[in-house]
Amino acid sequence: MNVHVISPAASAADRFAAQILVVDDATVVRLYYRQILEQQGYRVEEAINGIEGLEKAVQTPFDLCIVDVNMPMMDGYTFLHALRREPITHAVPALMTTSEAGVEDHHAALKAGANAYLVKPVARDQLALYVAVLLGRSVA
Amino acid sequence: MPLIRSAPIMPDATTEAPELHRDQLTSNDVDERRRAARALSGDPAAASILAARLAVEPDLRVRDALFGSLIDIGGTRAAELIAAFIRSEDAGLRGGAIDALKRLDADAVVVLDTLMNDPDTDVRILAVEVTRAWPRELANPRLRRVFETEPHVNVCAAAVDVATEIGGEDLLVALSALRARFASEPFLVFAIDVTCSRIRNDDARGV
Amino acid sequence: MSVLAQRSTATLSISEAEYQKFCEFFYRRTGISFGDNKRYFVDKRLIGRIEKTGASGVEDYFERLRRRDASGEIEALINLLTINETYFYREDHQLDCLVNGILPELVAGRRKGDRIRIWSMPSSTGEEPYSIAIYLLENWPQVDDYDIEIMASDIDTNVLRAAEAGVYDARSLHRLSPALARKYFVTAGADGFRLIDAIRRSVRFNKVNASDAAEMAAFVNIDVIFCRNMLIYFDDRSRRQVVESFYDSLGDGGFICLGHSESMSRISSLFAVRKFPQAIVYQKSGGPR
Numbered sequence: 346m347n348v349h350v351i352s353p354a355a356s357a358a359d360r361f362a363a364q365i366l367v368v369d370d371a372t373v374v375r376l377y378y379r380q381i382l383e384q385q386g387y388r389v390e391e392a393i394n395g396i397e398g399l400e401k402a403v404q405t406p407f408d409l410c411i412v413d414v415n416m417p418m419m420d421g422y423t424f425l426h427a428l429r430r431e432p433i434t435h436a437v438p439a440l441m442t443t444s445e446a447g448v449e450d451h452h453a454a455l456k457a458g459a460n461a462y463l464v465k466p467v468a469r470d471q472l473a474l475y476v477a478v479l480l481g482r483s484v485a
Numbered sequence: 486m487p488l489i490r491s492a493p494i495m496p497d498a499t500t501e502a503p504e505l506h507r508d509q510l511t512s513n514d515v516d517e518r519r520r521a522a523r524a525l526s527g528d529p530a531a532a533s534i535l536a537a538r539l540a541v542e543p544d545l546r547v548r549d550a551l552f553g554s555l556i557d558i559g560g561t562r563a564a565e566l567i568a569a570f571i572r573s574e575d576a577g578l579r580g581g582a583i584d585a586l587k588r589l590d591a592d593a594v595v596v597l598d599t600l601m602n603d604p605d606t607d608v609r610i611l612a613v614e615v616t617r618a619w620p621r622e623l624a625n626p627r628l629r630r631v632f633e634t635e636p637h638v639n640v641c642a643a644a645v646d647v648a649t650e651i652g653g654e655d656l657l658v659a660l661s662a663l664r665a666r667f668a669s670e671p672f673l674v675f676a677i678d679v680t681c682s683r684i685r686n687d688d689a690r691g692v
Numbered sequence: 693m694s695v696l697a698q699r700s701t702a703t704l705s706i707s708e709a710e711y712q713k714f715c716e717f718f719y720r721r722t723g724i725s726f727g728d729n730k731r732y733f734v735d736k737r738l739i740g741r742i743e744k745t746g747a748s749g750v751e752d753y754f755e756r757l758r759r760r761d762a763s764g765e766i767e768a769l770i771n772l773l774t775i776n777e778t779y780f781y782r783e784d785h786q787l788d789c790l791v792n793g794i795l796p797e798l799v800a801g802r803r804k805g806d807r808i809r810i811w812s813m814p815s816s817t818g819e820e821p822y823s824i825a826i827y828l829l830e831n832w833p834q835v836d837d838y839d840i841e842i843m844a845s846d847i848d849t850n851v852l853r854a855a856e857a858g859v860y861d862a863r864s865l866h867r868l869s870p871a872l873a874r875k876y877f878v879t880a881g882a883d884g885f886r887l888i889d890a891i892r893r894s895v896r897f898n899k900v901n902a903s904d905a906a907e908m909a910a911f912v913n914i915d916v917i918f919c920r921n922m923l924i925y926f927d928d929r930s931r932r933q934v935v936e937s938f939y940d941s942l943g944d945g946g947f948i949c950l951g952h953s954e955s956m957s958r959i960s961s962l963f964a965v966r967k968f969p970q971a972i973v974y975q976k977s978g979g980p981r
Contacts (some may be wrong), residue, residue, distance in 0.1 A: 397957035420576035686709030
């Protein structure tokens with residue numbers, strides 16, 4: 346994938362301000378993403394299901410949400426629908442992840458309000474790339 | 486704060502005829518459907534009706550009540566009925582089924598063992614998660630089997646995540662072999678390293 | 693650190709990995725996170741419980757915590773790890789939310805003179821329900837336009853009696869301005885303060901066991917429930933049932949407020965998350981979602 350996105354405001358300093366919410370019920374997944382994202386200079390917060398994700402999302406101005414499909418209490422699709430309905434979080438970019446790989450699932454994710462969709466397991470540079478693009482950072 | 490919890494006392498669900506409750510499962514009113522679902526919690530014969538309603542029920546609160554009553558009914562039959570929803574197209578139903586199976590404890594073991602051998606990868610991934618609720622003696626042998634024989638990386642990852650919480654030293658050898666098997670999968674290697682460090686450190690201290 | 697008799701010279705300590713594992717487990721279970729700066733705080737209490745329960749070590753204690761028949765152990769642990777105190781105007785951002793967020797929504801469709809039912813459970817020694825009464829009088833311009841009913845319940849008859857008596861010490865009043873204290877209390881004894889009759893009479897106290905669905909079912913058409921720092925002590929099963937009772941007690945569009953470190957995310961998906969500027973609360977939303 347060749348992507349070249351430049352945001353006028355993007356700079357090294359901006360990168361350190363970005364806050365990312367990781368919503369996934371697997372501990373090792375959250376740890377993995379945290380390690381990658383913190384290395385990139387982002388700040389990370391975690392949630393274990395869609396309800397907690399929503400509670401955190403409405404309280405903190407996240408620049409991006411990474412959300413998995415299968416979670417207890419509230420799944421990823423329901424979370425996204427709620428995120429899009431809520432005025433405060435309506436426009437927050439969202440990256441959906443899933444173990445499933447069907448085209449229907451990709452469409453479902455986009456329809457639910459995801460900006461992009463990744464199939465697990467997610468490679469390090471793949472995550473970094475998608476996050477950078479969704480944050481409007483230069484990836485040149 | 487002194488708070489004495491006595492055993493939960495359910496309201497008497499048999500004051501109305503069961504047929505009335507079953508009819509109300511299809512009421513237009515969400516709260517009526519919810520109450521009807523809860524009222525059937527003491528009625529084992531209603532298990533298949535509750536499951537049938539789950540398959541078509543759109544409201545999350547009523548689904549919650551339907552699963553709740555199936556859990557209260559319990560037993561291997563309820564476990565089988567609930568397990569069917571792991572294959573649902575609806576993520577909420579899948580999640581509800583996993584949650585419910587966790588709460589069925591030993592009643593779910595037989596159906597879980599079957600699901601962990603299911604040809605569908607996604608079913609196996611979800612099934613593994615249920616073992617998190619089990620005592621270590623029950624869960625660890627199944628996790629080990631996954632580490633030793635499971636071909637799909639995401640099923641292994643699910644099992645590794647569970648092992649991070651409940652794994653014992655008897656899993657270390659299998660985890661090491663798994664790490665070698667998936668050496669080219671950085672996420673799984675990372676996850677296994679986390680798990681092993683959790684497990685090894687406990688045992689390194691000794692008693 | 694203390695020495696366990698059966699471990700001869702070994703002293704119990706928590707390794708970094710054990711601390712991580714415990715934190716992950718506790719976070720998964722309760723939603724509460726501990727930073728690295730809480731290490732000493734957590735370790736000390738964890739070790740205390742390990743010794744008290746006779747567990748052979750962290751591993752063994754951990755496995756006990758996971759068992760369904762843990763018999764209140766996780767609750768005892770939560771009790772140790774969270775701070776509980778009650779006083780007037782505790783978490784008053786929620787009272788602010790009540791007046792400036794919740795009530796305006798609730799009364800939008802109501803006529804003057806209509807009833808508003810507020811339920812404080814557990815009410816403990818009464819600071820919470822009385823705080824609601826005082827806060828409404830002081831801060832809600834429309835307080836006289838509606839028939840406000842404040843109900844307060846607890847399982848413990850001793851605290852209920854104390855609540856009805858309405859006598860408190862200075863510590864309970866520490867968040868109240870001197871003006872408020874003067875307005876709503878009279879001195880009682882050497883260092884006691886007694887709530888004025890008008891406020892004491894504005895709250896109705898009942899003994900209720902939250903786990904008794906029949907007792908809970910007596911409360912209907914409630915508009916707002918304050919349930920702070922009670923659910924956290926219940927096991928999964930009881931907690932779900934209590935929350936279901938609350939759901940059934942609320943009228944359509946009714947609200948429930950939990951304690952600041954509590955969340956429905958670990959309990960139930962029955963309620964919708966509602967964000968107000970002052971607080972996050974939960975709502976029984978009418979109709980399909």
